[in-house]
Amino acid sequence: MAILSKEEAKRILEKVVGFSKADGIEAGLGGNDSGNIRYARNSVSTAGEDSNISLGVSVNFGKKSGSATINEFDEASLEKVVRRAEELAKLAPENPEFMGPLDPQTYGPETKTFVEATSKITPEYRAQAAADSIGPATKKNITAAGYLEDNRGFNAQMNSKGLFTYSQATGVNFTVTMRTNDNDGTGSGWVARNFNDVSKLNTAEASQIAIEKALQSRNAKAIEPGKYTVILEPNAAADLLGLMLNFNARQADEGRSFLSKKGGGTKLGEKLVDERVNIYTDPWNEEVPTANQAGGLPRKRMDLIKNGVVSNLFYDRYWAQQKGVEPTPFPGNRIMEGGSASIEDMIKDTKKGVLVTRFWYIRAVDPQTLLYTGLTRDGTFYIENGKIKHPIKNFRFNESPIIMLNNLETLGKQMRVASGGGPGGGGSALVPAMKIRDFTFTSLSDAV
Amino acid sequence: MKRRDFIHMAGLSAGAMMLPFSGFGHEVDLAGLLTPIMDVEQKKQLADIALNTAKSLGATYTDVRIGRYLNQFVTTRERRVQGVTNTESFGIGIRVIANGTWGFAATNLVTADEIKKVTARAVAIAKANSKFQKEPVKLAPNPSYGEVSWKTPIVKNAFEVPVKDKVDLLLAANAKALEKGASFVNSQMFLINEQKYFASSEGSYIDQDVYRFQPGFTVSMVDRQSGSFKTRSAFSAPVGMGYEYLDGKAEDKIQGPGGIILYNKSYDIIEDATMAAEQAKEMIAAKSVEPGKYDLVLEPSHMWLTIHESVGHPTELDRVLGYEANYAGTSFLTFDKWQSKKFKFGSDIVNFVADKTQVGSLGNVGYDDEGVKCKKWDLIKDGILVNYQATRDQVSILGQNESHGCSYSQGWGDVQFQRMPNVSLQPGKQQLTPEQMISGVDKGIYIVKDGSFSIDQQRYNFQFGGILFFEIKGGKIAGMLKDVAYQANTQEFWNSCVAICDERDYRLNGAFSDGKGQPSQSNSVSHGSATTRFNGVNVINTGRTI
Structure with a gap:
């Protein structure tokens, strides 16, 4: 098991810090036990477990720093890793941006990122979770391909100024794609679930949603690309939203960001999107809890966009010092306020539009306007006069989330989604479904 | 990916x-x-x-x-x-x-x-x-x-x-x-x-x-007045080589169309960084493209990514079988197309080989990660789909009794599975230089270096950008363009391939960290080609105002 208790981690880190002869030392200790099961063609394809623990040490002499790591924890090895880092630091060129160890900080209450049940997942649990997904698919002549991964990890850090942090987290992430086996396999559905607590996961219930989408999306018709009103399910909305929330202050100040202003300066304090858009980070949110610190900096509830206005940019310690502001810990979650409308309500209220289950292969086209391209996937439907009329072939879009959030019609209910960070709450987000007008689809795809 | x-x-x-x-x-x-x-x-x-x-x-x-x-x-x-x-x-x-x-x-x-x-x-x-x-x-x-x-x-x-x-x-x-x-x-x-x-x-x-x-850089040019910025990445390639790649030998430098210098088996980073700054300035001032149909002349440091996404991935057997259905996707190159022995993937001059023995390439190893000796084989022959990329537990499905040696794992802690070998477009058999190719194009765009990329989960519909775009008018380079991306259907695109430069222009580039699988793993793979011409491809304008 690669999980150390707070006391065990502290004991090791105290020894490491004590060995240092450098001006400063920072040590980070992390461990992770993870397991996964993958299935396809209605059968398990791969499954495995992995256990890791490692210690990273960074020391500095003035603005010269060096790092080394080790995964042996006897006294001689701990001293050795410190000496190696010191040797490297002496050889390294000066980094004028080196900031040195952080002073001890005061943190808010611990967050509920660790759930006992998730930490006790067995290979048998995973096999049954897969079987619960494959079983109902087989009955409906559908092919299931899915993936479940779970992990339990800890992170601790200490430095020569007396800073110490320790946290544990668990997470489970489940996705499944259901494809119909009819003549030409024209139907496909998908669902995703992401929790800290495995007891919230029901792979049979989730799989049923993907099965329904697969059945409903058969024999899709092609409609002309162009500008459409779209209803984005939370996963689709989150994919585009996540791409605009890198509010890096330095890039904006340097003129190479969508948040840079013509003639110089940044868009901090300016209205960027519709005034109904409110996006913030909050480590204590019960749906998407995350660690109460990042890199030793205390996390707080912080607005990113308030009433459509850019409220905060992210400053690393160096850039914060240059600009005379407080450094910003990198957010561990993102929460966008939603409304009360269900997807069904939004459909009822739509004269002509497209319902999007998810997007796929989103890539930046122009960082200056935040233009992205990508495609719809696994359940795209045409809406007419308040009803889903028929499934449609997938579209490629070329759209900027900034333009999208300026064309906001309705906000729906929130849902927790994994936003690229995998399980453990680190990369999770709480995002509403949303209805957007004039979303730009540029071509058709035959892909199912 | x-x-x-x-x-x-x-x-x-x-x-x-x-x-x-x-x-x-x-x-x-x-x-x-x-x-x-x-x-x-x-x-x-x-x-x-x-x-x-x-x-x-x-x-x-x-x-x-x-x-x-x-x-x-x-x-x-x-x-x-x-x-x-x-x-x-x-x-x-x-x-x-x-x-x-x-x-x-x-x-x-x-x-x-x-x-x-x-x-x-x-x-x-x-x-x-x-x-x-x-x-x-x-x-x-x-x-x-x-x-x-x-x-x-x-x-x-x-x-x-x-x-x-x-x-x-x-x-x-x-x-x-x-x-x-x-x-x-x-x-x-x-x-x-x-x-x-x-x-x-x-x-x-x-x-x-x-x-x-992999050595490289990105040079950024900011025009505060107009509030615009452009980035020019290095013309280096990631390689299966040592530090000798940075020797920048004269024989490895290619004087390309539009006054650019390109690199083959070694690279001059100082020369390229100098050029990059000059070109980044030009990129900001370039003319915004008029959308429409163009003949595209694609240079190898750009071509590799189009090959990777539209040829490399759809010929992966695990995708065809559905093992990647929940993540990377499946493939339009289904068994019936392969079994027909006449599925026209591309025009007659289109030949793709998979090759893990190519010296200097990222995929070059002696044996794969399940102990299969590496080799070279045809994927697309005279435009026809003839084979896939497979591992030991899959190849019998093709009626073949020898693995292609495509098993790879990014580390000891990750399970090995089917990964892409080097997949390369074979050079043209007729003598043809990029300059000669451009001289035959009336309305076209010459694209250098890979940029933005996106393709659907069955590899039908793609969109690619680039770094440098040169307008071709009446057989001549007529200045730089910006806001260019082309969209096409894979099969239509490769069937619009009308000319490939000869082996003198053949060069490798590639992906240092191509992701696939759950949990996702990284693989390195090279793709070779010579400069290649495609007729009548749809080009869109990606310029926007926010």
Whole structure:
């Protein structure tokens, strides 16, 4: 098991810090036990477990720093890793941006990122979770391909100024794609679930949603690309939203960001999107809890966009010092306020539009306007006069989330989604479904 | 697929350290970096413990990979070093078949006792899953190679080059770009060494020492007045070579159309950084493209990515079979198309080969990660789909009894699976230079270097950008364009391929970290081509105002 208790981690880190002869030392200790099961063609394809623990040490002499790591924890090895880092630091060129160890900080209450049940997942649990997904698919002549991964990890850090942090987290992430086996396999559905607590996961219930989408999306018709009103399910909305929330202050100040202003300066304090858009980070949110610190900096509830206005940019310690502001810990979650409308309500209220289950292969086209391209996937439907009329072939879009959030019609209910960070709450987000007008689809795809 | 951005990994403090490979472990000893942790005989003894344990627990097949993975990242911006990071990961991964089902477990504690425990874990996982297994695993026969070894044919080991030399070279390149007016420049070198020992219950013991290298930079130009900025990336390629790639030999430089200098088997980073700053200025001032149909002339440092996405991925057999359906997707190149023996993937001049033996390429190894000797084979022949990329447990589905050698794992802690070999477009048989090709184009665009990319989950519909776009008017280069992206259907696109330059223009480029699988793993792969012409491709304008 690669999980150390707070006391065990502290004991090791105290020894490491004590060995240092450098001006400063920072040590980070992390461990992770993870397991996964993958299935396809209605059968398990791969499954495995992995256990890791490692210690990273960074020391500095003035603005010269060096790092080394080790995964042996006897006294001689701990001293050795410190000496190696010191040797490297002496050889390294000066980094004028080196900031040195952080002073001890005061943190808010611990967050509920660790759930006992998730930490006790067995290979048998995973096999049954897969079987619960494959079983109902087989009955409906559908092919299931899915993936479940779970992990339990800890992170601790200490430095020569007396800073110490320790946290544990668990997470489970489940996705499944259901494809119909009819003549030409024209139907496909998908669902995703992401929790800290495995007891919230029901792979049979989730799989049923993907099965329904697969059945409903058969024999899709092609409609002309162009500008459409779209209803984005939370996963689709989150994919585009996540791409605009890198509010890096330095890039904006340097003129190479969508948040840079013509003639110089940044868009901090300016209205960027519709005034109904409110996006913030909050480590204590019960749906998407995350660690109460990042890199030793205390996390707080912080607005990113308030009433459509850019409220905060992210400053690393160096850039914060240059600009005379407080450094910003990198957010561990993102929460966008939603409304009360269900997807069904939004459909009822739509004269002509497209319902999007998810997007796929989103890539930046122009960082200056935040233009992205990508495609719809696994359940795209045409809406007419308040009803889903028929499934449609997938579209490629070329759209900027900034333009999208300026064309906001309705906000729906929130849902927790994994936003690229995998399980453990680190990369999770709480995002509403949303209805957007004039979303730009540029071509058709035959892909199912 | 999703690429891991190694740049973000370097230069972080220990507290925030997140390294790109799982199992990140032992300390990095700069001086003894390349001294093996244990000799081949010790590895064989430990591997045999796993093989014997698995057999005694009922496994019908076992393979063991004892791996030491070394990385070095050197990153700079403008006139300063941002980070020098060495990483090392050492551990063992054990894969078994029990009750006809795969099981895998791994550990970074490479001791006899731990190996026994982890092997038992792998067998237990296989047995737990076998209850729900519908298709028992069937392996294609593979010869026992006995005790063999293989090493990437490098000339100068990049790990042995002093860090100071690397830093000095990067800072010299940055200085040139800044001198020429660049607003910002980031540069970096990434080094990989995989010391992989493979043993199987079928009697192969394979020791391999694999090297890969990627130097590069991005030059940014900001025009505060107009509020616009452009970025020009390096014309380097990631390579399966040593530090000799940075020799920048005169014979490897190519005077390309539009006054640009391109590189073949070695690279001149200082010269390229100088050019980059000048070109970034031009990029800002370039004319915005008029959308419509154009003949495209695609240069190899651009072509590789179009090949990778539209040819490399759809010919992966695991995608065709549905093993990637939940993530990367499936493929439009279904069995019926292959079985018909007349599916017209591209025009008659389109020939693609898969080749893991190509020297200097990222995919070059002696044996794959399930002990299959690497080879070269046809994927598309005279425009027709003729084969796929397969591993031992898949190839029998094709009626073939020999694996293609496409198994790869990014580290000891990850299970191996089907990964893309080098997939390359064969050069044209007629003598043709890029200049001659351009002279025959009336309304076209010459595109250099890969940019934005996106393709659907069955690989029908794609959109690609680039870095430099030159308008071609009446057979001549007529200045730079911007806001260019082309969209096409894969089959229509490759059937619109009307000319390929000859082998003198053939060059490799590639992906240093191509992602696939769940959990996602990174693979390195090269793609070769000569400059190629496609007629009547749809070009869109990507300019927007926010």
